Amino acid sequence: MQTTTTDVLIDGAGPVGLTAAIVLVQRGHDVTVVDRQAEGANTSRAAVVHPRTLELLEPYGVVDELARGVHTPTFTIRDRDDLLIAVPFHELPTRYPYTLMISQADTEAFLLNRLEELGGKVIRPASVSGIRQTAEYAIATFAAGEQILARYLVGADGMHSTVRDQAGIAFSGGTYGESFALADVRLSGGVPADEVILYFSPAGLVVVAPLPDGLYRIVATVDEAPQHPDIAFVQSLLDERGPVSRPAVVEEVAWGSRFRVHHRIADAFRDNRILLAGDAAHVHSPAGGQGMNLGIEDAVILGEHLSQVLDTGADEALLDEYAATRRRAARGVVTMTSRLTELATASARRRPIRNRVMRMAGQLPAIRRALAWRLSGLNRR
Numbered sequence: 001m002q003t004t005t006t007d008v009l010i011d012g013a014g015p016v017g018l019t020a021a022i023v024l025v026q027r028g029h030d031v032t033v034v035d036r037q038a039e040g041a042n043t044s045r046a047a048v049v050h051p052r053t054l055e056l057l058e059p060y061g062v063v064d065e066l067a068r069g070v071h072t073p074t075f076t077i078r079d080r081d082d083l084l085i086a087v088p089f090h091e092l093p094t095r096y097p098y099t100l101m102i103s104q105a106d107t108e109a110f111l112l113n114r115l116e117e118l119g120g121k122v123i124r125p126a127s128v129s130g131i132r133q134t135a136e137y138a139i140a141t142f143a144a145g146e147q148i149l150a151r152y153l154v155g156a157d158g159m160h161s162t163v164r165d166q167a168g169i170a171f172s173g174g175t176y177g178e179s180f181a182l183a184d185v186r187l188s189g190g191v192p193a194d195e196v197i198l199y200f201s202p203a204g205l206v207v208v209a210p211l212p213d214g215l216y217r218i219v220a221t222v223d224e225a226p227q228h229p230d231i232a233f234v235q236s237l238l239d240e241r242g243p244v245s246r247p248a249v250v251e252e253v254a255w256g257s258r259f260r261v262h263h264r265i266a267d268a269f270r271d272n273r274i275l276l277a278g279d280a281a282h283v284h285s286p287a288g289g290q291g292m293n294l295g296i297e298d299a300v301i302l303g304e305h306l307s308q309v310l311d312t313g314a315d316e317a318l319l320d321e322y323a324a325t326r327r328r329a330a331r332g333v334v335t336m337t338s339r340l341t342e343l344a345t346a347s348a349r350r351r352p353i354r355n356r357v358m359r360m361a362g363q364l365p366a367i368r369r370a371l372a373w374r375l376s377g378l379n380r381r
Contacts, residue, residue: 005149006032012156013122016278016295018111023303025120034126048289049100052377056300065110069102085362131166138273161280167271173264181225183218183256190246201241205344225258269323282330287340
């Protein structure tokens with residue numbers, strides 16, 4: 001049986017695992033990245049990159065590539081044609097005063113290119129079948145029988161995390177009743193190209209946001225989403241929930257999918273030499289586009305903390321600090337996205353009251369600023 005050693009083993013080569021690897025490799029550490037898939041997911045799922053995420057990534061050489069995405073300076077909440085709140089990102093005190101819209105497939109490709117430039121690589125397909133810990137190592141056994149001894153093991157392997165399960169860490173929470181439909185489409189009609197819009201509707205929320213190459217991302221809650229949303233299905237969502245005076249017309253569906261959304265947080269983000277990041281640690285509603293951003297934040301902060309421990313023998317309490325602060329951040333995001341989802345799906349009876357209150361709140365600069373700080377992630381600086 002082949003056995004190798006490494007400073008850090010990262011299970012999962014999505015945006016979170018790749019980011020953690022870039023931080024550690026750039027800082028001079030021996031990192032092994034494995035992923036159970038034979039090739040990258042190459043899907044578009046997460047499409048929003050917020051200002052705080054770009055700030056954290058800036059030292060690691062990927063922001064120039066990412067910045068090719070669509071810069072949207074405003075996030076709006078609307079009820080059909082009725083503007084409830086406009087959240088201005090362009091006023092934020094940051095080098096990146098916008099929401100960046102870019103396909104997750106592109107984000108992963110840019111991160112992988114950067115890791116390879118630094119001399120790192122991803123081993124595929126490699127499925128972790130078992131994990132045990134000693135005083136000095138986390139030992140991962142793979143399906144083919146190989147073992148990797150790592151001083152630390154990072155579980156960035158998604159919601160159905162083998163690392164989390166092997167560590168015996170519970171994943172507390174529940175599942176939303178609705179499913180979510182995603183589609184990247186070509187539109188004509190009344191949707192602006194410089195806003196991320198969250199449309200509220202008794203039938204459910206729908207997000208419409210511009211992507212590169214003239215596409216728009218559509219995300220909607222539905223009772224049962226089709227596996228492959230087609231033009232007729234997406235059009236029905238926009239007809240029921242989107243703009244009225246100038247309706248949006250779906251010309252083409254370039255990609256579509258569906259998923260169930262959970263609201264769950266791991267009971268602990270650390271177990272001795274095992275640490276969790278991204279969806280392995282927290283999942284929540286896509287309202288507000290926080291998921292991948294929170295995971296990349298985890299990855300940068302964890303990579304920097306691990307680097308200090310590996311370089312200087314710093315007190316491992318630094319890793320407990322990571323686990324505690326990131327779990328608090330995840331709780332805050334789960335609460336915020338759950339409230340947005342509840343507001344978005346208010347009943348027809350409550351809708352006029354909700355709209356009136358939100359319009360009044362939207363007139364207050366302090367409210368708009370507070371929302372911009374929270375949605376952009378700058379409140380977690």
